[in-house]
Amino acid sequence: MITRRQLIDQIKQKKSFLCVGLDTDIDKIPEFLKQYPDPVFEFNKRIIDATKDLCVAYKPNSAFYESYGVKGLQSLVATSKYLPQDTLNIIDAKRGDIGNTSDKYARAFFDEATSGMSFDAITVTPYMGNDSVTPYLKYEGRWVIILALTSSVGSKDFQYLNTGDDYLYEAVIKKANTWAGADRIMYVVGATKSTEFTNIRKYAPDNFLLVPGVGAQGGSLQDFCQYGMTKDCGLLVNASRSIIYAGSDDDFADAAREEAKKLQQQMAEELEKAQII
Amino acid sequence: MITRRQLIDQIKQKKSFLCVGLDTDIDKIPEFLKQYPDPVFEFNKRIIDATKDLCVAYKPNSAFYESYGVKGLQSLVATSKYLPQDTLNIIDAKRGDIGNTSDKYARAFFDEATSGMSFDAITVTPYMGNDSVTPYLKYEGRWVIILALTSSVGSKDFQYLNTGDDYLYEAVIKKANTWAGADRIMYVVGATKSTEFTNIRKYAPDNFLLVPGVGAQGGSLQDFCQYGMTKDCGLLVNASRSIIYAGSDDDFADAAREEAKKLQQQMAEELEKAQII
Known part of the structure; x- marks a missing residue:
């Protein structure tokens, strides 16, 4: 588990705010790994070893593991146990259900004694409202990362609906801020326009934002930083x-x-520019 | 797999529109089952054997299985293989992610060759828009069941937001109707007020509605039927x-x-009243 303070310290120490997404697909990993009993875990293990001093978070995407059934889940469990203690370890699961079901999902990803997995944070979808989020907060020290504005094509369908004074994604942030503070809640913000960051910072001045859109999905790091960075990164x-x-x-x-090093170096520059390091 | 026509035939034949939710919790099953290698599956197997002539659908809730990690998933896989061919077998997973991730979730629950599971339908959450729903529709003959109005406490937080002419849950139905027809899309409607059914039927006159709120969660079957039933049930x-x-x-x-028999008999009465049987 990692507190907000520890996360900020990690960022300053590693001069990085990089999250490495472990969207591992067995069809895309090097052939030679297939001789190992669990090739996906073997791949992740080596990625983690090679990047852990350059990033502050890891984020396996649950779907990639679930698509291989029991074998896939075994790889995810093994990966979760191998993740470093000093990184924020996020399960990208985008769960969202009523209270008693969210309790079960919280056990699945936070309670190692029953599920074998203990992540620090989980991504959740807000459609069902507070009981789809608050059960995770009962686990002391864990984080929920709520979908606000996503970079998907379909984000236009509902997230930009006008709900009175706000777009839906703004209404989500305003409401979720009443459930817990910036020490427990982050938001997923897949902004494609930098002005959206300015807008989001009006409602979430202190929360960490998880930005999925750099690298293969495009998106300019400099823009994110100019409009989204706070004094704590x-x-x-x-x-x-x-x-x-x-x-x-x-x-x-x-x-x-x-x-990872290339991104870390760009991030170090941005942190220096903002006088955070 | 089961088509809309086959589902309607099943309803008429069994005089039932009951879905049995397999929210199986190892802490709540009879003690004597614990001597079996997979007590949760053993429980489900006997429930299925005892109810399959009285219901037209089964719905395991994925969270209950996931909370027990690899062991839990093994129970879910075994259960999925045991479900009858003539019922609509729904995985209640409430997934929702971007396109390439939804592809993976679709494999997890529809592609037996990779995951070991092949359900007929999946519940999904609409927040991320079309790419969180359409990947499932690429699997011919499968259904998506989209969260519209839920019975959770938190449903008030966003689903009832006014988005111009519509509440958000109405906007979801109107938009999702453009993605596929009533032969591929159903909606989750946890109506607590019968007037909401009237309202939903304006936008979804033909779609099947999955109603979670009878039994332990309360809700009157007669009300659901009076306001929500169509000529095809x-x-x-x-x-x-x-x-x-x-x-x-x-x-x-x-x-x-x-x-199950008690509910089936009440349902038979409603089907007769509506002259469906």
Whole structure:
């Protein structure tokens, strides 16, 4: 588990606010790993070893593991146990259900004794309202990361609906801020326009924002920082495919490190520019 | 897989539109089952055997299985393989993510070759818009069941936001109707007021509605039917705890059958009243 204070310290120490997305697909990993009993875990392990001094968070996407059934879940459990203690370890699960069901999902991802997994944070979808979020907050020290504005094509369908004074995504942030503070809640903000960050910072001045859109999904780091950065950094910028599939051969971990290093160096510049380090 | 036509035929034949929710919790099942290698599956198997002529759908809630990690998923896989061919087998997973991730979730629940599971339908959450729904529709003959109006306390937080002419839940139905027809899309409607059904039928005159609120969660079957039933029935009414935990001893399956039978008989009356049978 990692507190807001510890996260900020990690950011300053590593000069990075990089989150490495472990969207690991067995069809895309180097051939030679397939000789191992759990190739997906073997891949993740080497990616983690190669990047852990350059990033402050890891984020396995649950769907990639679930698509392989029991075998996939075994890889996810093994990965969760291997994640470093000093990074914020996020399960990207986008769950959202009524209270008693959210309790079960919280056990699935936070309660190692029953599920074998203990993540620090979970992504959740807000449609069902407070009982789809608050059960996770009962686990002391864990984080929920609520979908606000996503970078998907479909984000236009509902997130930009006008609900009186606010777009729906703004109404979500305003309401969720009443459930817990910036020490427990982050928001997913897949902004494609930098002005959206300015807007979101009006409602979430202190919350960390998880930004999924750098690397393969596009998006300019400088823009995110200019409009979204706070005095405590306040950003976690995720890159998945651009890092983990940077190489496709025996040297894939080195190639991943190179890519992570490039992003880390750009991030260090932004942190210096903002006088955070 | 089961088409709309086949579902309607099943309803007429069994005189039932009951969905049995398999929200199975190992802490709530009879003690004697714990001697079996997979007690949760053993429980589900007996519930299925005892109710399959009285219901037209089954709905395991994924969270209950996920909370037990790999063991839980093994129970879910075994249950999915045991579900009857002639019922609509729904995985209640409430997933919702961007396109390429939804593809993975679709494999997790529809593609037996990779995940071991092949459900007929999945519940999804609409917040991320069309790419969180349409990937499931690529699987011919499968259904998506989209959260519209839920019975949760938190439903008030966003689903009732006014978005111009419509509440958000109405806007969801209107938009989702452009993605596919009533032969592929159903809606979750946890109406607590019967007038809401009238309202929803304005926008979804033909779609089947999955109603979670009978039994332990309360809700009057007569009201649902008066305001929500169509000439093809158009309703699947779920009951979970009130059926599966009706008994707690060796005779739990008989007790479950009794409860299911009571609901089936009430449903037969409603179907007769509406001259569907």
